Amino acid sequence: MDTEKLFDQVAHLARLGPYSAEARAKMAGEFGRTLDLFKVLSEVPAAPAAVRDQGPTNSCFRDDAAVPPKAAARIVKNFPQKEGSLLKVPKVIE
Amino acid sequence: MDSILDLSAVQTAGKVKAGQLRPLEILDAYYGRIEKLEPKIKAYLLLLKDRAYGRAREMEARLKSGRPLGRLAGVAVAVKDNMVLEDYPTTCGSKILEGYVSTYTATALERLENEDALILGKTNLDEFAMGSSTENSAFGPSRNPWDTSRVPGGSSGGSAAAVAARMACAALGSETGGSVRQPASFCGVVGLKPTYGRVSRYGLVAFGSSLDQIGPLARTAEDAALIFDVISGHDPKDSTSLVPSKIQHPSSSTQHLSGIKVGLPKEYFSVEGADPEVFRVTEEAVKVLAAGGAKIEEVSLPHSRFALPTYYIVAPSEASANLARFDGVRYGLRAGGQAGSLLGLYKASRTQGLGHEVQRRILIGTFALSHGYYDAYYGRAQQARALIARDFEEVFKNVDFVVSPTAPTAAFKLGEKTQDPVSMYLSDIFTIPVNLAGIAGASVCCGFSKDNLPLGLQIVGPAGRDEDVLGLAAHWERLTRGQYIQIPQGVKNG
Numbered sequence: 323m324d325t326e327k328l329f330d331q332v333a334h335l336a337r338l339g340p341y342s343a344e345a346r347a348k349m350a351g352e353f354g355r356t357l358d359l360f361k362v363l364s365e366v367p368a369a370p371a372a373v374r375d376q377g378p379t380n381s382c383f384r385d386d387a388a389v390p391p392k393a394a395a396r397i398v399k400n401f402p403q404k405e406g407s408l409l410k411v412p413k414v415i416e
Numbered sequence: 417m418d419s420i421l422d423l424s425a426v427q428t429a430g431k432v433k434a435g436q437l438r439p440l441e442i443l444d445a446y447y448g449r450i451e452k453l454e455p456k457i458k459a460y461l462l463l464l465k466d467r468a469y470g471r472a473r474e475m476e477a478r479l480k481s482g483r484p485l486g487r488l489a490g491v492a493v494a495v496k497d498n499m500v501l502e503d504y505p506t507t508c509g510s511k512i513l514e515g516y517v518s519t520y521t522a523t524a525l526e527r528l529e530n531e532d533a534l535i536l537g538k539t540n541l542d543e544f545a546m547g548s549s550t551e552n553s554a555f556g557p558s559r560n561p562w563d564t565s566r567v568p569g570g571s572s573g574g575s576a577a578a579v580a581a582r583m584a585c586a587a588l589g590s591e592t593g594g595s596v597r598q599p600a601s602f603c604g605v606v607g608l609k610p611t612y613g614r615v616s617r618y619g620l621v622a623f624g625s626s627l628d629q630i631g632p633l634a635r636t637a638e639d640a641a642l643i644f645d646v647i648s649g650h651d652p653k654d655s656t657s658l659v660p661s662k663i664q665h666p667s668s669s670t671q672h673l674s675g676i677k678v679g680l681p682k683e684y685f686s687v688e689g690a691d692p693e694v695f696r697v698t699e700e701a702v703k704v705l706a707a708g709g710a711k712i713e714e715v716s717l718p719h720s721r722f723a724l725p726t727y728y729i730v731a732p733s734e735a736s737a738n739l740a741r742f743d744g745v746r747y748g749l750r751a752g753g754q755a756g757s758l759l760g761l762y763k764a765s766r767t768q769g770l771g772h773e774v775q776r777r778i779l780i781g782t783f784a785l786s787h788g789y790y791d792a793y794y795g796r797a798q799q800a801r802a803l804i805a806r807d808f809e810e811v812f813k814n815v816d817f818v819v820s821p822t823a824p825t826a827a828f829k830l831g832e833k834t835q836d837p838v839s840m841y842l843s844d845i846f847t848i849p850v851n852l853a854g855i856a857g858a859s860v861c862c863g864f865s866k867d868n869l870p871l872g873l874q875i876v877g878p879a880g881r882d883e884d885v886l887g888l889a890a891h892w893e894r895l896t897r898g899q900y901i902q903i904p905q906g907v908k909n910g
Binding site: 328329332333335336337338339340341349352355356357359360362363364365366367387395396399400401411412 | 502503515516517518519591654719721722724725726727729736740743750762763766767770774776778779780782783786792793796797799800801804835838841
């Protein structure tokens, strides 16, 4: 697949664009050059390497304990738009 | 220059606690300095004057009533603007977070303030911490106090510039691939990238979650160690936070330099495109360590050549997922006009709100994770990452530390590398392997270029040995009698 076609597909997946012709050419060119940088990874030994140990951490699962909730007023105080304790959002288009 | 600004963090806290220095005087000195230099350096995105003065008055009242103050009493710090502080904006150097006000505070900032540090303001950065110069900030670049025609490094360039120019006593930055150490090197200050998991990422806006760490920038290794000690430690709010009992304590062997083994990775000293002057200054520094009693030997990190491409697959892949939330609906900027559809709204908001470099990295990451390419790119990069980590594990069986230059060049000119992203990426070539391996690394100034620009010595240690890494940096400062802890001439008198 040519780089520009691939670029358009990836841009759609990434929820980016559409770009002007000039911006698209620049971005697609840089995208292609960055992919060139990755070619050396084809020399990485193909045998699977050991899974990396991220180090000793606690389980992210917490005890199922009842805790006081954060006060609603504190949660909503920095919302850009609100009505009482409710977040006001712009209309969804579809 | 005001003598308050000459004090280190350790000295400042000591004087405040002894009642010899008032927190309000400290703020007057620093905000006065910022007022003079900010138009030249552009280190800050937001000043928190009212908040800081309020906290300083509260501290003075506490001091008067005989109640104790914390370990960072009155230490004026700057924090990178990708850490959230409740009730204040967080921009991440991006237009897409326009109007966003934080709803909670990052653990690292909470810990600073629990020990009575005074947060002066939030500093400039490359957008979402993606960059090596601050030139990717949507609000314009910061300047290097040693030469304002040059970059301060990045992405924590605002924090490093503020510390170097005495516009903050110390600062917090964050690293994904060298964003504390590289600007520390360019600005002639000390910077630490802690072992992954030692500092909570709660409240740090995510870029590459398996790589991100918050780290201190300071004038001395002793100051960096104090700040690290305050901000580190287990945090149940971060599931990758290390359990305290498993963290290694400072080794007694680093109390003295004699017998310490320092490895020089041969692959680093043959990197193409590096300035020979950088290697010369590093080799001189190594001679000083050897004269101080350290045993120097050559080591090999054979998979280093894979580090740069590996990083530029792993970090953008994680970024593409982490930044998917910035869609025009949940945060900040929403594209105006008729987007036509929900998909159109997402695309238009992201394309208008995110900068060029961030978009490029999201595209690369999306590509590397996509069907048909995942194994050849992301899968292969993860294999390479494991090999890079294993290289360090092998080397640390024989030596205590690995030492190298922090960056392949001194600070470069503004605009010099903006047209060539790959050349910009190369400025992190010595720092990136440390992030991929999740281990500890620091930068300390070890000399100056012929243009009188600071050059950093990178000290790398095994996972959990952060205190020892800063211990060796402190040894270096003692051996050289602090001769490289300097104020840039151009900003000496404001």
